[in-house]
Amino acid sequence: MKAIVQDEYGPADVLGFRDVDRPAAGDGEVLLRVRAAGVDPGVWHLTRGLPYPVRLVSGLRRPKAKVPGLDVAGVVEEVGAGVTRLAVGDEVFGTCDGAFAEYAVAREDRFAPKPANLSFEQAAAVPVSACTALQSLRDTGKVAAGQRVLIIGAGGGIGVYAVQLAAVFGAEVTGVCSTGKVELVRSLGADHVVDYTREDFAGGFDLILDIAGNRPLSRLRRALTPSGTLVIVGGEGGGKLLQGTDRQLRALALSPFIRQRLCTLVSSQPLADLELLADLLAAGTVKPVVDRTFPLSGAADAVRYLELGHSTGKSVLTV
Structure with a gap:
């Protein structure tokens, strides 16, 4: 089968396109015929091997792992012994190791049925980003109806889901994004949209979800209520040792000594969350946003585009 293969750390050029052996489903596993795979910042970090502790x-x-990729959508090709939830021919979405290939294998509990109203490309844009948004708001941020929520990076891969999910939870949502994404963010359910190229956001927020940029902790804290919560999901800077994680570490060190909660998270993609998202997607309450699609052979181009940091929603590889 054809797959994207990575033999060393480095820029996108280290991603090759070549033949590898097709995997087989073991006990409790399914073999998936991949139809689409999402490209998220985690792919970039693992391609570069940054920050160094990730190694x-x-x-x-x-x-x-020679074949990168985590987000996936496709058709069940083969089931292993003990598989009871899924059958050959089922259309599913979820996560697996080695999604950038024509076939991939994972435990059956890593996949949920694909909503019929979504294309494979749309479904592949969901798992990592939407689960991160959901867990940031619900589990870490403890979002509640009526709260004022600020989402920085509202037009990006995680942000587009965070805006919609915060609205589902009954929050008053303010999204921060660039000029070209303002109308999209508003259409996703944001009550207020701040174009950061023209103005800055104010304060009084119960919860801030910071997905993009490198704003100082002091600036973010000023925008919170005295007992508000800050959840930092992404960021820039920090060098090779702490690439994108330095603010998180400083926030965690400071949080025990102040009234405000400063948090970060390590997200996962449990079946229960995938099924919850599938219900919201099937109802049209939450919608994926796909920026660009690339062929499987164009994975390096997709990662280069991701590195520019200006994606609207998420890019996807089609297989």
């Missing part, structure tokens, strides 16, 4: 898990000198 303690992904491989010190070179990647342990």
Whole structure:
């Protein structure tokens, strides 16, 4: 089968397109015929091997996983012994290791039925980003109806889901984005939209979800209520050692000594959350936003585009 293969850490050029052996479904696993795979910042971090501490898990000198990719949507091709939820021919979405390939294998509990009203490309844009948004708001941020919620990076891969989910939870949502994304963010349910190229956001927020940029903690704290919560999901800067994580570490160190809660999170994609999102997607309450699609062979181009940092929603590989 054809797959994207990475033998070393580095820029997008290290992603090659070549033949590899097709995997087989083991006990409790399904073999998926991949139809689309999402491209998220995690792919970029693992391609570069940054920040350096990530290599303690992904491989010190070179990647342990030769085929990258996590977000996926496709059709069940084969089921292993003990699989009871899924059958050959089922259309599903979820996560698997090695999604940037024509076939991939994972446990059956990593997949949920794909909503019929979504294309494979749309479904592949959901799992990592939408689960991160959901867990940031519900689990870490403890969002409640009537709260004022600020979402920084509202037009990006996670932000588009955060805006919609915050509205589902009954919050008053303010989205921060660039000029070209203002109408999109408003259409997703934001009550207020701040174009950061023209103005700055004010204060009085019960919850801030910071997905983009590198605003100082002091600036974000000023925008919170005295007992508000800040959840930092992404960021820039920090060098190779702390790439994108330095603010999170400083926030966690400061949080025990102040009234405000400063948090970060490590997201996951449990079946229960995938099924909850599937229901919202099927009802049209939440909608995916796909920026660009690339062929599987164009994975390196997709990662280069991701590095520019200006995606609207998410990019997807079609297989």
